[in-house]
Amino acid sequence: MKYNAIIMGLSLVLSACGSSSSGGGKKKVIKFSSLSMNPITLQKENTRCSSADLLEEEKIFTVTRLINKKPVEEIVNLQSFLQNNQLVDANKDLLNAHLYDVSKRRVLEVVYYDENSFDITTDIDEVDSAGLTNSVCADNMSYARNSYENVGLIVTNALTKTRSAITSLISDSIPSVSVSLTPLEYSKVKVTDVYGNVYQDEEGYRTNNAYYSPSEKALVFLPGSKEVEAAGIFEKPFWEIPMVASHEYGHHIFDTLYPNFEHSNMHQDILHDSCFDTRFNTNTEMMAVSEARTTERSDIVGGFNEGFADLMAQYTLSESENYLGDLNCFRKNREVKSPKFADGTIKKFNAKNIRLLFSSKEYETSSCNKANIQEIHHMGAVFAHVTDAIQSSYGLTNTEKLQNILTWIKALNEDENLNLMGGRDYFENSMRKFVKIMHKNYGNINDDIIRDYLSGVSI
Numbered sequence: 001m002k003y004n005a006i007i008m009g010l011s012l013v014l015s016a017c018g019s020s021s022s023g024g025g026k027k028k029v030i031k032f033s034s035l036s037m038n039p040i041t042l043q044k045e046n047t048r049c050s051s052a053d054l055l056e057e058e059k060i061f062t063v064t065r066l067i068n069k070k071p072v073e074e075i076v077n078l079q080s081f082l083q084n085n086q087l088v089d090a091n092k093d094l095l096n097a098h099l100y101d102v103s104k105r106r107v108l109e110v111v112y113y114d115e116n117s118f119d120i121t122t123d124i125d126e127v128d129s130a131g132l133t134n135s136v137c138a139d140n141m142s143y144a145r146n147s148y149e150n151v152g153l154i155v156t157n158a159l160t161k162t163r164s165a166i167t168s169l170i171s172d173s174i175p176s177v178s179v180s181l182t183p184l185e186y187s188k189v190k191v192t193d194v195y196g197n198v199y200q201d202e203e204g205y206r207t208n209n210a211y212y213s214p215s216e217k218a219l220v221f222l223p224g225s226k227e228v229e230a231a232g233i234f235e236k237p238f239w240e241i242p243m244v245a246s247h248e249y250g251h252h253i254f255d256t257l258y259p260n261f262e263h264s265n266m267h268q269d270i271l272h273d274s275c276f277d278t279r280f281n282t283n284t285e286m287m288a289v290s291e292a293r294t295t296e297r298s299d300i301v302g303g304f305n306e307g308f309a310d311l312m313a314q315y316t317l318s319e320s321e322n323y324l325g326d327l328n329c330f331r332k333n334r335e336v337k338s339p340k341f342a343d344g345t346i347k348k349f350n351a352k353n354i355r356l357l358f359s360s361k362e363y364e365t366s367s368c369n370k371a372n373i374q375e376i377h378h379m380g381a382v383f384a385h386v387t388d389a390i391q392s393s394y395g396l397t398n399t400e401k402l403q404n405i406l407t408w409i410k411a412l413n414e415d416e417n418l419n420l421m422g423g424r425d426y427f428e429n430s431m432r433k434f435v436k437i438m439h440k441n442y443g444n445i446n447d448d449i450i451r452d453y454l455s456g457v458s459i
C-alpha cells in the first residue's frame with residue numbers, strides 16, 4: 001500500500017506522549033523511546049504463595065517509593081485491590097489486569113519512492129508472551145524495592161488516588177485500564193529509499209520511559225537499561241515516582257472525556273513515544289529543519305493532552321508525591337509551578353511563543369536542556385503552567401482547579417465546530433473556552449493576569 005507522505009507522512013503526532021518523526025526532505029525518523037539491548041526488568045519475589053486467601057482481613061503492606069527525592073518506606077492499605085492476592089480490583093473499576101513478563105515484537109520497514117510517497121514493506125506487531133498477573137502475598141508484607149510486588153503496589157496506590165479525586169467530581173464512567181510492568185518490547189525500525197540510502201536503522205528493547213496506549217487502554221512502565229544505569233543520567237526509575245503513574249492515567253482521562261477528537265494518523269496506536277524525555281542535546285542552537293510546517297489541530301491536541309496529564313497528577317497527588325526526579329532541566333521543564341523552562345524560556349502564551357508554535361519553520365526536536373514549544377511536552381508544559389497560574393490568581397484549591405480543567409476538556413469535546421478547525425483557530429478557541437470558564441465562575445477581576453499569560457492570543 002502506498003501512502004501519501006505529505007498528508008499522512010511520518011510526521012506523526014500521537015495522542016499519548018507520542019510524537020514521532022520528522023526532519024526535512026527524506027530524513028524521516030521514527031522515534032521510539034530509547035532502545036537498548038540490555039533492558040533491566042524487575043524481579044518477582046513471591047512466585048508461590050502459601051497463604052492462599054489471607055487478605056480478607058485488613059492487611060497493610062510496607063512499600064518503598066520516592067518522596068521528596070528520597071526512597072521512603074511507607075505503609076499502604078490496598079485491601080480492595082487484592083482479590084485472591086492479585087493486584088486488580090474486584091469491580092474492575094480501576095484495573096482490569098496487572099501484568100509482568102509481557103513480551104512483544106514490533107518491526108517496521110519503510111521504503112521511500114520520493115519525497116511524497118512510501119511503502120511500509122514490513123509491519124510485524126506480535127505478542128510473544130501475554131504476561132503473568134502480578135500478585136502480592138500475605139506471607140510477605142514487605143517487598144524488595146525492585147520487585148514487581150513493590151512496584152505494583154506503589155503504582156496502584158498513585159492510580160487509586162488520582163482516580164478517586166477525579167471520579168468524585170464527574171459522573172462520567174471511566175473505563176478500567178491495565179498496567180504492564182517492565183515489558184520486553186523489542187522494536188526495529190528501518191527507513192530507506194529505493195536507491196538504497198539508509199535514513200534510519202535501529203533496534204532494541206524500549207527502555208527508560210512510560211506511556212499510555214489508547215487502543216489497549218494500558219499504562220506501560222518500560223524497563224530500565226544497563227546503559228542508562230551506567231551513565232547515571234537519570235537513575236530514578238519512573239515507576240517509583242508517583243506523578244508518572246498519575247500522568248499516564250491522566251492521558252486515559254483525556255481520551256475518555258474527549259472521544260470526539262479524531263487522531264489524524266495511521267500510527268497512533270503503534271508508535272508510542274516517550275512521556276518523559278530526559279535526553280540532552282549538546283547543540284542548543286534552534287535549528288530549522290524544515291520550511292513547510294503547518295501546525296495541525298492534532299499538534300495542539302497533543303500538547304493539551306500532555307499538559308492535561310501533568311495537571312491531573314498535580315491536582316490529585318500531594319506536593320511530595322509530585323516530585324519529578326532530580327534532573328534539574330527535567331524538573332523545571334515539567335513542574336507545573338515553575339514559571340520558566342530550564343533554559344530560561346518563559347512559560348506563557350506570549351507573542352514569541354505563539355510565533356514559534358505556529359511557525360512555518362520546523363525546529364529541531366527539543367531536548368531536556370532546550371525548550372521548544374513545537375514539541376508537545378513543552379507546549380503542554382506552557383499550557384499547564386498558564387492555566388494553573390491563572391487559576392491560582394483567584395486563590396483556587398487543587399480540587400477547584402481540577403474541576404475547571406475537567407469542565408474545560410468536556411467543553412472541547414462538545415463543540416463540533418471546534419473539532420473541525422485548523423491548528424491555530426482550534427488553539428485560540430480552546431483557550432477562549434478556558435477564559436470563559438474563569439469569567440463565568442469568578443468574573444472579570446483578574447483579566448489583566450489573563451491578558452498577561454495569553455498576550456499572544458486574541459481572546
Ligand SMILES: [Zn+2]
Pocket residue numbers: 016017247251274275306309
Ligand atoms: Zn504524557
